[in-house]
Amino acid sequence: MIAGSKIFEVYESQEGKRRQLYTANLITGKKVYGERLVVENGVEYREWDAFKSKLAASILKGSPAIFIRKNDVVLYLGSASGTTVSHVSDIVGDEGAIFAVDVAPRVVRDLIFLSYQRENILPIMADAKKVNELRERISAVDAVYQDVAQKSQVDIFLRNVSLFLKNGGYALLAVKARSIDVTKQPKQIFREVKEKLEKSLTIIDYRELEPFQKDHCMFICKKKQN
Ligand SMILES: C[S@@+](CC[C@H](N)C(=O)[O-])C[C@H]1O[C@@H](n2cnc3c(N)ncnc32)[C@H](O)[C@@H]1O
Incomplete structure (x- = not known):
């Protein structure tokens, strides 16, 4: 049931x-x-499927809330073909919207087809590092979700959160340890990411995502009010 x-x-x-x-x-x-x-x-x-979606994995690992709700406007960085984006699309509903950003043309093509069915998905082909290009195309958002598997993933996240997330809004970062440094233990990387995030955000929740996603964790953060 x-x-x-x-x-x-x-x-x-x-x-x-x-x-x-x-x-x-x-x-x-x-x-x-x-x-x-x-x-x-x-x-x-x-x-x-929590084996295909880090957000689902985080919920199954015990996150008590994801802070993405009906009618929210979400900036999603690293949308790929839209697996997790499609569930976020169900969650925010007809009155919500998702700026779904990815740098790879092949996956953005899939996203564009998906957006013909799901009109709350707004595909954007862009590099999340180039915030000036994004600035011209998106508005302030209620939530940021990032899953980009890049060495500089934390800096990309902090920059986008600083520019696009409303004060008091929530931001979720899926961290892939191996993309940051293959020579370090994932737990060490997760500790270093935590220290970096804490300088400007309040960390609400932290989950390691095994067995669903190896060497990944999720941080859920709140942007401080100015
Ligand atoms: C692990 S996949 C994302 C999976 C997706 N979040 C899901 O759950 O369905 C990572 C994606 O990040 C994208 N990506 C990597 N670097 C990026 C960047 N600098 N800007 C935008 N997208 C990027 C890749 O093209 C890839 O599609």
Whole structure:
């Protein structure tokens, strides 16, 4: 049986020992990445695979909230073909919007096709490091989500949060330790990232994402009020 979870707009079922997450499908009958569709009590849900989405992994690892809600405007950096973006699209709904940024033309092409179905996704082909290019195309946002697997991922995150996130807004950073430094232990990298983030943001939640995502963690942060 699928029921509401403690996360707004996210649903779950218990299958034996396995907890399965879902979002309510904004576009009935349409799958995005081969996920299973399940109809219960007249609502169509899309299974949300934590092995394919770090945001789902963070929820299953115990994050008590993700701070992305119905009607929010979200800046999503590193959207790839839209796997996690599609679930964020279900969460923010028709009245919300996602600026979905990726630097790779091939995945942006997929995103553009996805945005024909899901009109709350606004694909942008850009390098998240080049904030001046982004500045011309996006507005202030309620939440920032970043998953770019770059050496400079923390600097990219802090710069974008500083420029585009509203005061008091929330920002989620998926960290891939191996992209920052392959020679260091992931836990050491995560500690260094934490110290860097704490200088300008309040860290609300931290989760390591194994077994769903090896050598990854998620930080959920709040931007301080000025
Ligand atoms: C791990 S994938 C993202 C997966 C996606 N977040 C999901 O859960 O469905 C990382 C993405 O970041 C993009 N990327 C890497 N560097 C970037 C940059 N500087 N600006 C924008 N996108 C970048 C890559 O092209 C790739 O599609």
